Amino acid sequence: QVQLVESGGGVVQPGRSLRLSCAASGFTFSTFAMHWVRQAPGKGLEWVALISYDGSKTYYADSVKGRFTISRDNSKNTLYLQMNSLRPEDTAVYYCARDLWPGGSGRSGFGSWGQGTLVTVSS
């Protein structure tokens, strides 16, 4: 079955960088658009970034544009989120999520989610 496993979270000082990974299995990774979604402690969900199935298109929330980069390696079935210039307000559980249907770029809802990885930005 579909599995998404995030890793790379931890405690980091403000201004530093961190790279998250999401290992995918159980489906043809190269045919699905992928997203990062975050959730600050006790708060709601915030969409962060989208990458198309082939990596040719990327989109970002205004709150992370210019600081975060989403990428993917279809040969390794892995999604990434490079986070630079981290701020305390970036503290959250980061989920990777897969589009419900293959192809397209975020036009079918988020059908599968990982368990998330916690990023804490604090001095």
Added chain:
Amino acid sequence: EIVLTQSPGTLSLSPGERVTLSCRASQSVSSSFLAWYLQKPGQPPRLLIYGASSRATGIPDRVSGSGSGTDFTLTLSRLEPEDFGVYYCQHYGSSPFTFGPGTKVDMK
């Protein structure tokens, strides 16, 4: 950017009751690109409804979605114990893919 508003903020209900949740968009949601998710404590969200009214795989028919344009509704005809948690609506189809603030449904 489409801003989503959900009401009510919190509901306290008993199993067996009927519940209707509302999601209102600041502008028309094209092609009904509106989804509903349920999140339980310590778990990721789970997709319930996409395309405003289509049930995701494994979602029982007591869960239904309706609406178009700017007004959408999620209805649970009879609450089961597994239905308690926070419900989020989401606009997708074009960036940014915004979520509503959520409606918490807890047990009375």
